[in-house]
Amino acid sequence: MEQYLLDFDLKVMAPELVIVSAAALLSVMDLFLKETASRKVIAVLSLAAVLAAGVFAVMGFGHPPYQILGDTYRIDSFSLTFKVIILAGTALVLLLSLHLNKEEIETREGEYYYLLLTAVLGGMVMVSSADLITLFVGLELLSLSSYVLVGIRRKDLKSNEAAWKYVVLGGVSSAFILYGMSFVYGLTGSTNLFVIRDRLMQALYSGYDLFVYLALFLMVVGFGFKIATAPFQMWTPDVYQGAMTPVTAFLAVVSKTAAFALVMRIMLIAFLPVFSPQISVGVEKLLMILAALSMIAGNAVALKQTNAKRLMAYSSIAQAGYILVPLSTLGFVLFPSLAYYLLAYLFMTLGAFAVLDVVTREGKNEELHVFAGLHQRSPWLAFAMSVFLISLAGLPVTAGFFGKFYLIINAIGREQHWLAGVMILTTVVSYYYYFGIIRQMYFRSPASLRPIPVPWTAGLVIVVGVIGTIGLGLLPDTVLQSLGKIDWGSGFDLAKNAVRQ
Amino acid sequence: MSLDPSLMHIAVFFIVGIALPVVALGIGRLLRPHQPSADKSVTYESGVDPTGDSWVQFNVRYYLFALLFVIFDVETVFLYPWAVVYDSLRKEMGLFVLAEMLVFLLFLVIGLIYAWKKKVLEWK
Amino acid sequence: MYLTSYLALAAILFSIGLYGVLTKRNAVMVLFCIELMLNAVNINLIAFSKFGLFPNLTGQIFTLFTITVAAAEAAVGIAILIALYRNKETAEADQYNSMKG
Numbered sequence A: 001m002e003q004y005l006l007d008f009d010l011k012v013m014a015p016e017l018v019i020v021s022a023a024a025l026l027s028v029m030d031l032f033l034k035e036t037a038s039r040k041v042i043a044v045l046s047l048a049a050v051l052a053a054g055v056f057a058v059m060g061f062g063h064p065p066y067q068i069l070g071d072t073y074r075i076d077s078f079s080l081t082f083k084v085i086i087l088a089g090t091a092l093v094l095l096l097s098l099h100l101n102k103e104e105i106e107t108r109e110g111e112y113y114y115l116l117l118t119a120v121l122g123g124m125v126m127v128s129s130a131d132l133i134t135l136f137v138g139l140e141l142l143s144l145s146s147y148v149l150v151g152i153r154r155k156d157l158k159s160n161e162a163a164w165k166y167v168v169l170g171g172v173s174s175a176f177i178l179y180g181m182s183f184v185y186g187l188t189g190s191t192n193l194f195v196i197r198d199r200l201m202q203a204l205y206s207g208y209d210l211f212v213y214l215a216l217f218l219m220v221v222g223f224g225f226k227i228a229t230a231p232f233q234m235w236t237p238d239v240y241q242g243a244m245t246p247v248t249a250f251l252a253v254v255s256k257t258a259a260f261a262l263v264m265r266i267m268l269i270a271f272l273p274v275f276s277p278q279i280s281v282g283v284e285k286l287l288m289i290l291a292a293l294s295m296i297a298g299n300a301v302a303l304k305q306t307n308a309k310r311l312m313a314y315s316s317i318a319q320a321g322y323i324l325v326p327l328s329t330l331g332f333v334l335f336p337s338l339a340y341y342l343l344a345y346l347f348m349t350l351g352a353f354a355v356l357d358v359v360t361r362e363g364k365n366e367e368l369h370v371f372a373g374l375h376q377r378s379p380w381l382a383f384a385m386s387v388f389l390i391s392l393a394g395l396p397v398t399a400g401f402f403g404k405f406y407l408i409i410n411a412i413g414r415e416q417h418w419l420a421g422v423m424i425l426t427t428v429v430s431y432y433y434y435f436g437i438i439r440q441m442y443f444r445s446p447a448s449l450r451p452i453p454v455p456w457t458a459g460l461v462i463v464v465g466v467i468g469t470i471g472l473g474l475l476p477d478t479v480l481q482s483l484g485k486i487d488w489g490s491g492f493d494l495a496k497n498a499v500r501q
Numbered sequence B: 001m002s003l004d005p006s007l008m009h010i011a012v013f014f015i016v017g018i019a020l021p022v023v024a025l026g027i028g029r030l031l032r033p034h035q036p037s038a039d040k041s042v043t044y045e046s047g048v049d050p051t052g053d054s055w056v057q058f059n060v061r062y063y064l065f066a067l068l069f070v071i072f073d074v075e076t077v078f079l080y081p082w083a084v085v086y087d088s089l090r091k092e093m094g095l096f097v098l099a100e101m102l103v104f105l106l107f108l109v110i111g112l113i114y115a116w117k118k119k120v121l122e123w124k
Numbered sequence C: 001m002y003l004t005s006y007l008a009l010a011a012i013l014f015s016i017g018l019y020g021v022l023t024k025r026n027a028v029m030v031l032f033c034i035e036l037m038l039n040a041v042n043i044n045l046i047a048f049s050k051f052g053l054f055p056n057l058t059g060q061i062f063t064l065f066t067i068t069v070a071a072a073e074a075a076v077g078i079a080i081l082i083a084l085y086r087n088k089e090t091a092e093a094d095q096y097n098s099m100k101g
Helices: A010-032 A040-059 A077-097 A109-128 A132-150 A157-188 A193-205 A209-227 A235-242 A245-270 A283-302 A308-329 A334-363 A379-393 A399-413 A417-443 A456-474 A476-485 A488-492 B005-031 B060-093 B096-117 C002-023 C027-051 C058-088
Strands: A066-068 A073-075
Touching (some): A010 A066, A010 A073, A010 A109, A073 A077, A077 A109, A077 A456, A077 A488, A109 A245, A132 A157, A132 C058, A157 A193, A157 A209, A157 A235, A157 C027, A193 A209, A209 A245, A209 A308, A235 A308, A245 A308, A245 A334, A283 A308, A283 A417, A308 A334, A308 A417, A334 A399, A334 A456, A334 A488, A379 A399, A379 A417, A379 A456, A399 A476, B060 B096, C002 C027, C027 C058
Antiparallel strands (some): A066 A073
8 A cells, every 4th residue: 555645643743844844934924025024024934834843843843663655765763853953952052143133144035044944944854864865966056055155145255165065076076976865776776774774784795785885975075065074174174164153053063964964874784784894994984084084184284273263164064074983884873873963063262253253343354353352341251251162172161071071982982092082183283273262252352342232042052052051061871871762773774654665 | 678669769769860851961072062161161150240259258148147047947846746736635625835936936926026126137 | 878978977977077176266167166076976877777787767867856946056056146146246256255153
């Protein structure tokens, strides 16, 4: 018996449906609002839609995995957790964007908000798909929206250039991913991840192993671009610098999280046969080398940055390296540690970007010395930034410390001591540039003593960031245990209601 | 080696397609008088005297129209497979097949309204 | 064998496209080269849907999706290029270098 859309409980797709209808309605609404009317209402409605979608996503927990639309789309604990992280990140980004004024987005204010919605919709499709075609469509929806978001300031040369670099390198990476996917399809005759898993096993044992590795290699190159690991990271600093700060925060947090979920799905379902111990070809080694390279390159180049956003870009490259550690080692606490780190990363990065946005906007400058003497101007802002930087550097008692600690446990548990060593060494190197900013804030004299005005929305993001960063750091075990209770394995098993058994 | 009959059709069309212009131009060349002059070698531009370089920059508006055309043109590609299986699907699912495509078209229409309101469809 | 020649053609197209993206100075040519890479993928998919290990129609469906997405990507690329051209007055991609570090 075939199944069709109406047979399914549409409730399971509620988060996506909320976002897609909001994006469609708001784009029409933007057209028919008066030219002079404020677009704040669109911003508030998008925020409401994202929050509603988040509530629906949380309500979806506790059910067995469920596959719909001909097995192409699945709702399980894995996808729901990632959806919640993505939606939380987007909500904070939206909050941070609320005080952007018309001039800054060059009267494209409405577009900015619904492009964010379509981008997050793409991210949600990515984390929920069990089929190469839907995965690809989700990835492209996220990417295309991001290209436009990066270039939304049409009159700003930097923004244009950043968008151009992003679209070219994004296009190339999509082509690599697709070329890899085409070989996977050729070997397995299917785009369903579970069918691929079974048939790749056969392909490996019947003399097609080289094609399997070729496909894997092409896809790793493509994903390397998308999650910005070295040596495919060259677009990151330019794009992060050229985009508006909230957009940069979106790319750093939401896009990266969604891309990681995608990589995990493809690696741990479709390419699982390649990871099996009988076939030791060093795919894990390849990923570990990528992770190590990102940590080294990101942290080393960050040392000589003077632009705050470029520094954050290199920092995010290094963070991508850390996040790759549990996946490449297939550690014992892979999912809980990864989810913990992604949560910590969400709070500290968004918080840091919020402070950066407020400070650079006031100073009309993105160089690091705008932070000079922040302690004397706005002590609370300086305190919050210190918390985020200490957490990013990975010192106790913050979320970043325990996050890194759990990530390292994966490497040590699998006896990959060299990887743990690289991680610790590069972390120590990173102290230098993170503390460079703290030094600026506390030991340099400010250009003026005027306190920095903080809009309440940005203030809220900063407060949420501080609470999240310190809260995760104070209760790491509780959080990790509750994350461990999530049924992660269900994300990688065929659902009971699958059409193809 | 025996050839597929459908390949023979293609071969015949191929030969005829090449032969026709060659023969037509060849006969013309044999029959016509040959008296070249300066006026005759001028580029023909609908009877108007040719001016300027042929490498002119196109108005950027052409690009906008082209972009819009490409997007909407390519989206129709999804209508064809749907139309092919429409009858067989309708027997199983009823009018829901139609509703699904209408949802898709609704989004295209939103795109069109968007372009319209943004005055991309007007030539200024 | 049929399949090998199709795969070879796709591989050549993909390589030409990649080479072009890395070396071409004209920004429009860079976009063309990306299209070339995506079309190589389409050839691969169609060839596999006919001569693959498990031939079926899924590959052709996948192709429809890549074609449409490639069109959208080209449209966004050209639009960004137009904005860039208006500000910079050049389509030479190696002139787009205002950010350093």
